Structures are given as structure tokens and as C-alpha cells.
Amino acid sequence: MPSPAIEVHDLRKDYGAVEAVRGVSFEVARGEVFGILGPNGAGKTTTVEILEGYRSRSAGDVRVLGHDPAERDRELQQRVGIVLQSCGFYPRVTVREAVEHFSKAYEHPRDTGETIELVGLREKADARTKDLSGGQRRRLDLALALVGDPELVFLDEPTTGFDPAARRTAWGVVRSMKELGKTVVLTTHYLEEAQALADRVAIVKEGRIVAEGPPDQLGPGSSRYRVSYLSQGSRVEHQTDDPTELLHRLTRDAIALGERLDGLEVTRPTLEDVYLELTAEVDAV
Amino acid sequence: MSPVALAWEQFRFERKLFWRNPSAAFFNFLLPLLLLVLIATAFASEPDELEVLIPGVAGMGVLATTFTALAFNLTLLRDEGVLKRIRGTPIPAGAYLAGFIGSATLNALLQVAIVVAIGNLVYGVDWPHDPLLLAGFTLLGVVCFAALGVAFSHLIPNEDAAPAYTNAVFLPLIFISGVFYSADDLPEALKAIAEALPLKHLIDGLSEAIVGGGGADVGTAAAVVAVWAAAGLFLAVRFFRWE
Numbered sequence: 277m278p279s280p281a282i283e284v285h286d287l288r289k290d291y292g293a294v295e296a297v298r299g300v301s302f303e304v305a306r307g308e309v310f311g312i313l314g315p316n317g318a319g320k321t322t323t324v325e326i327l328e329g330y331r332s333r334s335a336g337d338v339r340v341l342g343h344d345p346a347e348r349d350r351e352l353q354q355r356v357g358i359v360l361q362s363c364g365f366y367p368r369v370t371v372r373e374a375v376e377h378f379s380k381a382y383e384h385p386r387d388t389g390e391t392i393e394l395v396g397l398r399e400k401a402d403a404r405t406k407d408l409s410g411g412q413r414r415r416l417d418l419a420l421a422l423v424g425d426p427e428l429v430f431l432d433e434p435t436t437g438f439d440p441a442a443r444r445t446a447w448g449v450v451r452s453m454k455e456l457g458k459t460v461v462l463t464t465h466y467l468e469e470a471q472a473l474a475d476r477v478a479i480v481k482e483g484r485i486v487a488e489g490p491p492d493q494l495g496p497g498s499s500r501y502r503v504s505y506l507s508q509g510s511r512v513e514h515q516t517d518d519p520t521e522l523l524h525r526l527t528r529d530a531i532a533l534g535e536r537l538d539g540l541e542v543t544r545p546t547l548e549d550v551y552l553e554l555t556a557e558v559d560a561v
Numbered sequence: 562m563s564p565v566a567l568a569w570e571q572f573r574f575e576r577k578l579f580w581r582n583p584s585a586a587f588f589n590f591l592l593p594l595l596l597l598v599l600i601a602t603a604f605a606s607e608p609d610e611l612e613v614l615i616p617g618v619a620g621m622g623v624l625a626t627t628f629t630a631l632a633f634n635l636t637l638l639r640d641e642g643v644l645k646r647i648r649g650t651p652i653p654a655g656a657y658l659a660g661f662i663g664s665a666t667l668n669a670l671l672q673v674a675i676v677v678a679i680g681n682l683v684y685g686v687d688w689p690h691d692p693l694l695l696a697g698f699t700l701l702g703v704v705c706f707a708a709l710g711v712a713f714s715h716l717i718p719n720e721d722a723a724p725a726y727t728n729a730v731f732l733p734l735i736f737i738s739g740v741f742y743s744a745d746d747l748p749e750a751l752k753a754i755a756e757a758l759p760l761k762h763l764i765d766g767l768s769e770a771i772v773g774g775g776g777a778d779v780g781t782a783a784a785v786v787a788v789w790a791a792a793g794l795f796l797a798v799r800f801f802r803w804e
């Protein structure tokens with residue numbers, strides 16, 4: 277059993293009196309896509325920037341591929357690719373020149389042309405970076421993070437501001453990273469993004485993880501099924517932990533009365549329901 | 562790649578970027594030369610005036626290509642997030658900065674060489690009287706103003722403010738430091754300020770090296786520039802910000 281790609285234990289970060297991260301613990305297995313989901317200001321970026329080596333931590337233990345990222349070891353940096361939330365380019369170089377230049381920092385770079393192809397920028401390879409659209413710039417961000425052929429990739433809100441088509445393309449790139457066996461840590465405030473991409477999700481609120489697990493079985497209430505049907509024109513809803521027993525009772529009674537359970541639905545709460553339920557408490561405090 | 566090879570790659574990359582940016586090339590090379598020609602034509606046609614102007618414009622060239630260019634470009638790169646991106650790669654900070662500052666250094670050396678050559682070929686000023694001293698003062702000036710430029714970038718809040726901040730230093734400094742006329746003719750108060758700052762001393766040193774016999778104390782000039790260089794290096798490293 278290989279050691280996890282990332283181990284975080286009781287991580288804390290305060291900026292003076294403000295506690296941005298208040299005791300976060302999680303592990304990310306090798307080859308896993310791990311999503312960190314939360315509203316703006318929840319501590320997602322602070323957490324990820326500590327893992328990337330940009331920020332020091334106030335307390336706790338952090339291991340990234342067996343290294344302490346705070347030491348900014350070049351050996352670790354060779355194995356990690358980073359897509360920051362926003363960062364610029366040299367405006368007067370082409371896509372190919374930028375990828376080529378960054379590839380030189382790595383011992384075992386991926387081929388420049390192949391990297392450009394991977395992120396879908398082939399027809400823009402000779403365009404200068406200042407002439408790229410927002411979505412194309414984000415793909416160049418991805419290319420620069422992937423050109424070192426990293427084992428672990430951090431993506432901090434990779435699709436914020438994308439139109440739906442560009443988002444689908446970016447998702448395709450993340451899926452291809454997973455197919456290549458990369459470990460991916462992804463922060464996002466888009467639920468459907470976490471749902472579509474992540475093997476596991478941690479929901480972060482006010483510097484703490486409030487729920488963690490695969491997106492389809494997440495959160496408190498996650499075992500509660502909703503069973504609803506139409507009765508005399510209006511919808512009746514039940515919530516239950518044991519849908520088998522409830523359905524058996526409902527259908528037995530209906531048959532006994534000669535009724536049909538029109539519009540019968542059995543649903544599980546979506547990640548969105550869980551997320552809204554968990555983050556709604558923020559406002560109540 | 563070794564850090565030295567990476568610094569070399571960064572240097573080559575910076576050279577390519579420099580020539581692709583016509584306005585940077587203009588401000589670094591053509592503007593000082595334009596000022597040299599205009600002032601030489603309009604006001605300083607006498608040999609003794611030219612012997613003030615040539616070292617003065619060479620000193621201004623060092624200031625423009627290192628201090629101004631580095632303070633401006635670093636602010637831009639920091640504000641745009643390019644520095645933060647570099648920080649996330651295995652490129653060692655020292656290799657990156659060596660390549661980046663090396664490019665500015667080459668501009669400074671080229672500028673001094675061009676000014677000296679124009680002085681001789683166009684205006685008949687003798688070839689440098691002491692080439693070794695010229696090389697020494699040019700390098701000392703480059704170290705000093707490059708370090709001060711990096712240090713000064715820490716004070717500039719964002720890229721929009723960069724032209725105002727750099728010009729607020731550049732313009733007064735060239736007027737009090739004897740670029741276009743001898744600093745000895747200035748009022749005492751301005752002379753005292755110029756004496757405390759490094760540009761006048763760099764120009765004194767360059768003047769001794771190019772023309773000679775000006776009576777300036779080369780040792781004192783070198784010492785003042787060196788003290789500013791040390792202070793600049795300390796501040797540049799101590800307060801360096803990647804984002």
C-alpha cells in the first residue's frame with residue numbers, strides 16, 4: 277500500500293487575529309481526484325497554498341509526496357504542478373515559447389507539442405499569450421502546470437469565469453489527468469464541478485471541514501431518502517433511512533385501497549442539497 | 562538543468578522579451594541617446610561641456626536601464642502574478658533573478674558603450690582615458706542601481722503606480738546629479754542632496770575614467786556608490802515579495 281500523496285493533520289493558519297484555517301485534517305490517496313468545495317473565504321485557497329509551499333502554516337502537520345512543502349524542496353517542486361487562481365503570463369511570447377521555456381525547469385518534461393495538444397491549444401500554439409481568450413489562458417495555465425509531467429496537480433478554481441463549453445473542455449483535461457494516474461487536488465465553488473470530477477470531496481466552511489466523502493454519499497442526511505407521490509393532486513413527501521420498509525408499507529396500503537401512487541419518486545439528496553444544508557448554517561450563526 | 566544553466570535560459574528569454582517590447586527598447590536605449598544629441602546640439606557644443614555631458618548621459622543610462630527598468634518590470638511581474646507562477650516551479654529564485662537582472666545589466670553595459678562611442682565618433686571626445694576604471698565604475702553602478710531598483714519595487718503598490726514612482730526618483734535625480742551640466746553649478750542645498758545620493762558619485766567616477774583630470778576623488782566616489790549598493794542589496798533581499 278503506497279503512502280498517501282497528501283497527509284494533512286490538524287492544519288491551522290491564522291493571519292493575526294483572523295483564523296483562516298482552524299484544524300483541518302484529510303488524506304489524498306495517490307491517483308485520486310480530491311475536491312475541496314466551499315464558499316468564498318472558507319479557507320480553500322489558504323489550505324491549498326500551504327500545500328503548494330506558498331504559505332507557512334501556524335500549526336499542524338503537512339506531508340506532500342512525503343515532503344514538508346514549507347521547506348520548498350526542489351525535488352518536491354519537480355513532481356508537482358500548480359494552477360493558481362489567477363496569474364499572468366509574459367504577454368509577448370507565444371503559447372509554444374511559454375510552454376517550452378517552463379519545460380526547461382523540469383528534469384523529465386513532457387514534450388511541448390504534446391502538452392499543448394493535451395490542453396487543446398494546438399491551433400493557438402503560435403499565438404501570443406496576450407491574444408488568448410480567458411478560457412484559452414486557463415488552458416495555458418494547465419499546460420504550464422503539466423509540462424513537468426507532475427505526479428500531483430493542484431487546481432485552484434480552474435474554471436471560474438468559464439462558459440459552459442470551456443468548462444466541459446477543462447473537465448476533459450482533468451479526467452485525462454486522472455487516466456494518466458495523476459493525483460489531483462481541486463478547489464471549486466461549483467458543486468457540479470466537484471460532483472463531475474472528484475472521487476472524494478471535502479466541504480469546507482469557516483476554516484473547517486464539515487463533511488467529507490465521495491460526492492454521492494456525502495454529509496449528514498445522506499442516508500435519508502425522499503419518497504414522494506401525488507395524492508389527490510398534491511405531492512406528499514416522506515423522509516426515511518429505510519426506503520425498503522417505507523415503500524413496502526406505502527404500496528401495500530395503496531393496493532389495499534385500490535389506489536395508484538401517481539408520480540412516485542424515490543430520490544437521494546444531491547450534493548447541492550447537502551452543500552446548501554451545511555453552508556446555510558454559516559448565515560444562522 | 563543546473564541553476565547556472567537555468568539562469569542562462571532565463572537570460573536568453575529576457576533578451577527575447579526585451580526586443581519584442583518596442584517601448585522598453587525606446588526608453589532604455591533611444592531616449593538617453595536622443596537627449597544626448599539634442600543637448601549636445603542645442604547647449605553643449607564646447608569640448609569642456611561635452612566632457613561633462615558624455616559621462617553624465619552614461620550615468621543616466623545606467624540609472625535608466627537598471628534602477629528604472631527593474632523597479633518598473635518587477636512591479637509589473639509581481640502584479641500580474643508572473644513571479645508567483647515562477648515561484649511554483651523548480652526554477653531556483655536565484656537563477657530566475659540572475660537571468661532577469663543579467664538582462665538589465667547587459668542593457669546598461671551596451672548603453673555606456675554606445676554613449677562613449679558616440680562621444681568619440683560624433684563629438685570628438687577622446688576614447689576613455691582609463692578603460693579599466695570605466696569598467697569598474699560601470700559595474701559598481703550596475704550593482705548599486707540594480708539592487709536599489711529591486712528594493713524600490715517593494716515600495717510601489719501596483720503596476721499602475723509604477724511609472725509615477727520611478728519617474729519621481731529618476732527625473733529629480735538626473736537634474737541634480739550633473740547629467741546635463743556640472744553639478745558644481747547647483748545651489749548648495751541641491752548639491753548637498755546630490756552628494757548624499759549615488760548617481761553624482763557614479764558620474765564623477767565615470768568622468769574620471771572617460772575624461773580624466775577632473776579632480777574628483779575616485780576613492781570617495783566609489784565608496785559612496787558601494788555603500789548605496791550594500792544598502793540596496795540588503796533591502797532588495799530582505800523585503801523581496803513574490804506576490
